[in-house]
Amino acid sequence: MTISSNDLDAKFKFEVAAIPGGEHILRCFACGTCTAVCPVSSAFPDEYDPRKIIHMILLGLKDRVLSSNALWYCSHCETCRISCPQNVPFDGISDALRKIAVRENRIPEDAYEIFGAGPCKAACPAHISIPGFVGMIAAGRYRDGLKLIKEQMPFPGICGRVCHHPCEAKCNRGNVDEPIAIEYLKRFLADRDLMEEIRYVPEVGEKRDEKVAVIGAGPAGLSAANQLAVKGYSVTVFDKLPVAGGMMAVGIPSYRLPREILEAEIQTIVDMGVEIRTGVTFGKDITIESLKKDGYKAFFIAVGLHVSRSLNVEGEDLPNIIHGIEFLKKVALKQEIVIGKKTIVIGGGNVAIDVALTALRAGAKEVQMACLESREEMPAWDYEIKDAEDEGIIINPSWGPRRFIGKDGNLKGLEFKRCTAVFDENHRFNPQYDESELMTLEADTVLLTIGQAVDMSFTEGVPELETSPRGPVVKDYSTFETNVDGLFVGGDASYGPRSVVEAVASGKEAAVSIDRYLTGQDIKGDRPFEWQGINYEPSGTEHMDRQKPPRLSVSERKGRFVEFDRGFDEQQAKYEADRCLRICGHQKKA
Numbered sequence: 001m002t003i004s005s006n007d008l009d010a011k012f013k014f015e016v017a018a019i020p021g022g023e024h025i026l027r028c029f030a031c032g033t034c035t036a037v038c039p040v041s042s043a044f045p046d047e048y049d050p051r052k053i054i055h056m057i058l059l060g061l062k063d064r065v066l067s068s069n070a071l072w073y074c075s076h077c078e079t080c081r082i083s084c085p086q087n088v089p090f091d092g093i094s095d096a097l098r099k100i101a102v103r104e105n106r107i108p109e110d111a112y113e114i115f116g117a118g119p120c121k122a123a124c125p126a127h128i129s130i131p132g133f134v135g136m137i138a139a140g141r142y143r144d145g146l147k148l149i150k151e152q153m154p155f156p157g158i159c160g161r162v163c164h165h166p167c168e169a170k171c172n173r174g175n176v177d178e179p180i181a182i183e184y185l186k187r188f189l190a191d192r193d194l195m196e197e198i199r200y201v202p203e204v205g206e207k208r209d210e211k212v213a214v215i216g217a218g219p220a221g222l223s224a225a226n227q228l229a230v231k232g233y234s235v236t237v238f239d240k241l242p243v244a245g246g247m248m249a250v251g252i253p254s255y256r257l258p259r260e261i262l263e264a265e266i267q268t269i270v271d272m273g274v275e276i277r278t279g280v281t282f283g284k285d286i287t288i289e290s291l292k293k294d295g296y297k298a299f300f301i302a303v304g305l306h307v308s309r310s311l312n313v314e315g316e317d318l319p320n321i322i323h324g325i326e327f328l329k330k331v332a333l334k335q336e337i338v339i340g341k342k343t344i345v346i347g348g349g350n351v352a353i354d355v356a357l358t359a360l361r362a363g364a365k366e367v368q369m370a371c372l373e374s375r376e377e378m379p380a381w382d383y384e385i386k387d388a389e390d391e392g393i394i395i396n397p398s399w400g401p402r403r404f405i406g407k408d409g410n411l412k413g414l415e416f417k418r419c420t421a422v423f424d425e426n427h428r429f430n431p432q433y434d435e436s437e438l439m440t441l442e443a444d445t446v447l448l449t450i451g452q453a454v455d456m457s458f459t460e461g462v463p464e465l466e467t468s469p470r471g472p473v474v475k476d477y478s479t480f481e482t483n484v485d486g487l488f489v490g491g492d493a494s495y496g497p498r499s500v501v502e503a504v505a506s507g508k509e510a511a512v513s514i515d516r517y518l519t520g521q522d523i524k525g526d527r528p529f530e531w532q533g534i535n536y537e538p539s540g541t542e543h544m545d546r547q548k549p550p551r552l553s554v555s556e557r558k559g560r561f562v563e564f565d566r567g568f569d570e571q572q573a574k575y576e577a578d579r580c581l582r583i584c585g586h587q588k589k590a
């Protein structure tokens with residue numbers, strides 16, 4: 001059965017009177033703003049009218065919603081919800097579809113389309129409504145755009161700088177010319193807000209009695225704290241370091257992530273009522289038992305990877321052989337560091353590049369990198385390798401350390417053997433060497449950057465937690481539950497080295513779990529929930545050049561801890577936002 005919008009308008013007030021809470025629903029006066037702003041409705045005005053769907057949702061007509069064309073047309077951009085002038089208390093078409101279909105277990109056979117979204121939103125681990133916030137930039141509605149991002153994650157300024165942006169790799173605009181510069185657009189919104197006298201602070205729900213303890217003030221812990229604060233919980237975050245931010249504060253160098261951006265985004269979380277206590281070590285100063293005595297009812301542990309792996313080769317006990325992340329931490333905390341004139345960095349990943357560029361800024365005169373991988377196999381991003389080479393760092397691919405060379409107890413250099421293969425036929429790490437081909441490099445400092453592991457000393461605070469040689473055991477990666485009731489573990493410590501946005505996503509899911517745990521709901525519920533990115537190749541779309549933000553030249557940045565990349569100005573941001581196709585997520589029913 002289909003309902004016309006006229007039918008609905010006429011019946012609306014009458015029917016709504018019978019619904020409990022109908023006074024809220026009556027705030028909708030059918031102004032049609034939702035329809036006017038919906039990009040899919042603009043493209044298919046005769047076929048899709050969000051106002052009608054919203055009325056059905058408000059009227060509780062679940063069957064009609066499920067059999068309506070909303071399932072196929074809604075691209076889940078959230079523009080209707082964020083645009084409603086009456087702030088009608090509905091969750092938006094997107095959320096309503098999800099709740100009705102998934103939570104009530106009424107998924108139609110062709111459910112794929114229900115979860116069809118822009119491929120950018122689907123690919124983002126935090127599932128930010130990217131087409132929505134990009135559309136807000138195009139319309140000059142900057143605060144609304146920021147609001148959309150902050151619903152999903154607290155760090156647009158940080159991720160607008162350091163995210164590996166898997167969203168852009170999937171952007172359908174790439175089928176026309178180049179993907180939308182989503183990362184820089186996010187940064188544009190965040191930086192604009194940070195310059196405002198009154199910054200945007202997300203609304204916090206009605207205060208709840210339960211206290212939640214978060215261990216680790218990295219992106220996973222802070223993201224969980226942020227989402228729990230929105231729900232009204234009292235949250236305390238404990239961290240053993242003197243600063244909050246985890247690897248964002250003591251790993252990622254400030255020339256990529258200025259500390260004032262990090263501090264400002266953390267301050268917003270504090271402004272939402274979250275307490276952050278630094279200098280407190282879980283397992284030494286506090287334990288689960290002591291926290292329970294202090295009234296905490298649920299726990300999220302996100303302690304990251306703060307132990308460096310060793311090489312186990314001859315001479316590794318010589319002085320000035322330092323772990324790269326310890327070195328970065330000392331530089332970030334402005335502690336005393338050792339750096340010689342000739343420095344070798346062992347490792348070929350992004351962390352090794354950060355260590356090498358930081359060594360140059362900390363006073364090394366010559367920095368060389370050496371790694372097992374061939375140049376093509378190096379795990380660091382190509383643009384990061386280029387940055388390093390532009391600053392004069394010499395990269396020696398396909399070499400494995402054989403022994404450290406010492407003289408009179410001092411480090412003099414490092415001997416390498418040729419690495420012929422890093423992985424075996426099963427893609428397992430199993431390096432092979434040709435010991436007849438050797439190379440020696442002189443060095444007075446060596447920085448080891450060959451991987452990190454979990455510092456398991458935290459388990460002294462919770463001895464009953466199940467662990468494996470890799471770290472704490474997570475029972476279910478969609479909920480981050482462990483074997484300990486009310487204790488959830490997330491971030492890098494739970495799945496290995498990944499990224500800021502993935503840590504944020506894990507914190508978000510853990511917050512959902514904690515809320516469900518504390519309110520007696522089924523923790524698993526509708527998870528895992530997977531958005532399906534809808535790909536398409538638009539035809540006849542005009543070519544528009546991707547905008548490039550300014551960047552400091554090598555001579556301007558060399559040896560300095562200044563930010564390399566500058567952001568978009570308003571004109572660039574609007575032009576870039578206009579490149580977005582906006583309707584990628586819709587999937588018209590055949």
Ligand SMILES: Cc1cc2nc3c(=O)[nH]c(=O)nc-3n(C[C@H](O)[C@H](O)[C@H](O)COP(=O)(O)OP(=O)(O)OC[C@H]3O[C@@H](n4cnc5c(N)ncnc54)[C@H](O)[C@@H]3O)c2cc1C
Pocket residue numbers: 162163164215216217218219220221238239240241245246247248251252253280281282283302303304305306325328350351354455457458490491492493497498499500501503
């Ligand atoms: C040098 C470097 C550069 C990187 N660059 C990028 C990048 O450009 N983009 C990107 O997306 N990702 C990057 N990453 C990865 C990213 O930083 C991590 O994936 C992310 O920070 C993991 O978040 P987390 O919250 O799980 O852990 P962390 O950020 O490591 O935070 C864990 C926190 O727990 C605290 N802690 C540990 N043990 C205890 C204890 N017992 N008691 C109390 N507190 C404790 C730690 O002090 C720390 O603050 C980089 C990582 C490094 C090391």
